[in-house]
Amino acid sequence: MDTNLQIRISKDMKESFQQVAKDNNKDTSSLVRDWISTYIAEHQRVDEEIAAELYMAGYQLQEALGGRENVSNEFAKQLQESSLTNQKEFTQRILTTYMDLDLTIPTCLSKTYKGFAFSQMFLFGLIGEKPKGSF
Incomplete structure (x- = not known):
């Protein structure tokens, strides 16, 4: 089912857009649909990419803590428990x-609150092996 999208632009911009599209034998609606499709493709990330990024963030924290042997069992256990009960606390x-x-916070960490699977990937990185093919 198709639907409409309303946007607010100046009258001058609309007229210029329509004229330029006409001059180039293009339909304004198809140009906007193409732009939206391209934007979505460029900016929508699949869950697998986010999971891989979270694993790497966990692994990098592991390294900052001095390696796997220096990741406290108590810290990992607390994270595991909060990942199951309270994503915000995790x-x-x-x-x-x-x-x-005093580390730079990776932007992907904002994804951990969205669900158990994402927080688990971070935890796997925190206590796991160095990913193959990474740095």
């Missing part, structure tokens, strides 16, 4: 750790 614990270590 994310807050991670952010606090980054700030305590």
